[in-house]
Amino acid sequence: MDRRAFMSLAGLGVSAGTVSPAVAGSSLKPLRMKLGCQSLPSDEARFSYFARYGVRNICAKPQIAEGRLYATVAEIGTVRDAAARFGVSVDILEPPILRSSHIDREPHPAIMLAESPERDRDIEAFQTMIRNAALAGVPCIKYNMSLLGVLRTATVKGRGDAQYEAWDLQAARPPAPLTRAGRVDAAAAWERIAYFLDRVVPVAEEYKVRLACHPQDPGVPPAGYQGVDRVLGTIEGLKRFVSIRESPYHGLNFCQGTVSEALSDPPREIHDVISWFGARKKIFNVHFRNIRGRRDRFVEVFPDEGDIDMAQAIRTYREVGYDGMLMPDHVPFVEGSPTARSESFAFCYGYIRGLLQAESQRPGS
Helix, strand or coil: CCHHHHHCHHHCCCCCCCCCHHHHCCCCCCCCCEEEECCCCCCHHHHHHHHHCCCCEEEECCCCCCCCCCCCHHHHHHHHHHHHCCCCEEEEECCCCCCCCEHHHCCCCHHHHCCCCHHHHHHHHHHHHHHHHHHHCCCEEEEECCCECCCCCEEEECCCCCEEEEEEHHHCCCCCCCCCCCCECHHHHHHHHHHHHHHHHHHHHHHCCEEEEECCCCCCCCCCECCECCHHHCHHHHHHHHHCCCCCCEEEEEEHHHHHHCCCCHHHHHHHHHHHHHHCCCEEEEECCEEEEECCEEEEECCCCCCCCHHHHHHHHHHCCCCCEEECCCCCECCCCCCHHHHHHHHHHHHHHHHHHHHHCCCCC
8 A cells, every 4th residue: 555545545544745754854843752651550650660670650550359350449559659759650550351351261251241231330330430430540551352362373582582472363273163153243343342432431521531443463355263253353343443432531452562563564554554543642551562473473572673663653643742651562582481571571662762762852842
């Protein structure tokens, strides 16, 4: 897809002749992006670790009493106050439902399975979580609307002793022809998504809490994997998603890695995608990670060795006025090492922090 074709998708794109502020020679927008993280657990040891590496803004998961599907104001306050003692701000909450798990392993599947009356009960719990987040002073909740979770087919050798996760659609062998959801075509998927949004976006607007949805990781062809059409695994699908119940409180947990995985030419196309969603203020958080490859076949790598120009990505986020977190995600690991992921996260923190500092010194800043 060329730039002009992409920008005209669905009649919603901006002109292919759009010139960024930096190119036009005008002054740059203020650099307000922040280094962030969502790694768990949300406890004092982890908050100390964040502070050690200069991570001052995070997504946290409160400790919730067993049997309840939302955090109370007190539970949110506890995790917020614990983080604050280390100079760390809780900017986003992770709820106990609508996670990125596979539906066959998900203990609370009713919303994605359209099972009533359990679906309405779980949506009511999510509504309560929104209200309590507002009362506790946390302005955003992230979530997933996925049946298949995160799909990968292999681990491959990376640099040194690191291991990278990979996806190859041709090599994919699902554990069963269908999930417990059965066949879920695009119409059924959109009905379930709209049903949820119709009930939670008005509450988010009332309480001024942004709802950030993660794209489906990765996209697959319609009915191409366990009978599920992943409608949030394409750029067109994500555009449709943000147009349902249009609101400044309804947008994306914009996973740059997952979005890159949806493109046929990620290095060339990703910046236009960032611009489209960023210009419409639909990016509420960024998973700032890199890949090698393209749609249907890719490897997740360290941020400095992938196909995406990450410095240019930061410039693009800046040009659209994005002011939220850039956080690592899906970092490489070392087989048998209990500390390797923490080490990989630390590497990513330094990389992101360095890019932000370099961007802050760019002429015109």
